[in-house]
Amino acid sequence: MSSYPNLRLRRTRASAWSRALHRETILTPADLIWPVFVTEGKGVTEDIGSLPGVSRGSVDVIAKRAREAVALGIPCLALFPNTPKDLRDEDGSEAHNPDNLMCRAIRAIKDACGEDIGVLTDVALDPYTSHGQDGLLDEAGYVVNDATVDALVQQALNQANAGADIVAPSDMMDGRIAAIREGLEETGHANVQLMAYAAKYASAFYGPFRDAVGSGGLLKGDKKTYQMDPANAEEALREVRLDLDEGADSVMVKPGLPYLDIVRRVKESFQVPVFAYQVSGEYAMIEAAAAAGAGDRDALVLETLTAFKRAGASGVLTYHAPLAARLLG
Numbered sequence: 001m002s003s004y005p006n007l008r009l010r011r012t013r014a015s016a017w018s019r020a021l022h023r024e025t026i027l028t029p030a031d032l033i034w035p036v037f038v039t040e041g042k043g044v045t046e047d048i049g050s051l052p053g054v055s056r057g058s059v060d061v062i063a064k065r066a067r068e069a070v071a072l073g074i075p076c077l078a079l080f081p082n083t084p085k086d087l088r089d090e091d092g093s094e095a096h097n098p099d100n101l102m103c104r105a106i107r108a109i110k111d112a113c114g115e116d117i118g119v120l121t122d123v124a125l126d127p128y129t130s131h132g133q134d135g136l137l138d139e140a141g142y143v144v145n146d147a148t149v150d151a152l153v154q155q156a157l158n159q160a161n162a163g164a165d166i167v168a169p170s171d172m173m174d175g176r177i178a179a180i181r182e183g184l185e186e187t188g189h190a191n192v193q194l195m196a197y198a199a200k201y202a203s204a205f206y207g208p209f210r211d212a213v214g215s216g217g218l219l220k221g222d223k224k225t226y227q228m229d230p231a232n233a234e235e236a237l238r239e240v241r242l243d244l245d246e247g248a249d250s251v252m253v254k255p256g257l258p259y260l261d262i263v264r265r266v267k268e269s270f271q272v273p274v275f276a277y278q279v280s281g282e283y284a285m286i287e288a289a290a291a292a293g294a295g296d297r298d299a300l301v302l303e304t305l306t307a308f309k310r311a312g313a314s315g316v317l318t319y320h321a322p323l324a325a326r327l328l329g
């Protein structure tokens, strides 16, 4: 190893062409998954107060966004429904309606784009329950595991029947990956992928999302009896191992930026596709910083997304996907 002055690390940084040549991590639009919020109506877009720049869209609008994503080189859309209040109940039964918002959006995207884009669907009951929890409650208000898993299997099959390419359970129930995998096999959906929200933390960064799907005002208490304690890392590796053993095709770490150590440890422990979710609160922080003149939006977006890839992520779910793809294109 040579040393200064023979070794000058600034030498390769001195010009743009050289920095490009030595860059270790390359971010492309193909690394991005774009989460979108679906709402009732036709030609409707609705702003979301806590997510400036993001709007819900009716099914036809979402189909247009899918075409926009294809044009930008974004390979996958993640769908979340804003279920009207009168269709929500204790058990989230609207999740099983083959004509619910989610299923109509899946079909509209497939009609518009066919195989040009993947559709990822969220499996969890919170957009459908009157209490905003991800599962079924007992009398004490505890989210029960096994009965919830049965409901999640039905929800996932409903989405697969509508044409979902990737079902992504975000509920953190034990045993749901194996149960959903078995359900998919038995119903002729062997090629539907399972992306497990394997290490999902009980985070303070989800607030704007809950506004976006309309469960924020309904949720009492928190989700700490099923989502992970932010203090834990070894437990995340156990969660990931379990989900892989149960048949997950890929795993996710969520939230993103505050958990890059988890992304790195998962990638080093298991050589599997790892995705990270730059969640709503992270998006809102970047937007707030930009609005306050505390940072340049475009630069903050590209730097944070590059950090995910450097940490080992195969891809990132981000509300900044269309902006980032435009900047990269």
Ligand code: PBG
Binding pocket: 122, 124, 125, 126, 134, 170, 171, 205, 206, 207, 208, 209, 210, 223, 278, 279, 280, 281
């Ligand atoms: C619900 C779900 C949440 C998010 C994705 N799926 C919220 C929660 O667990 O309360 C959060 C995404 C975000 O904040 O952007 N199962």
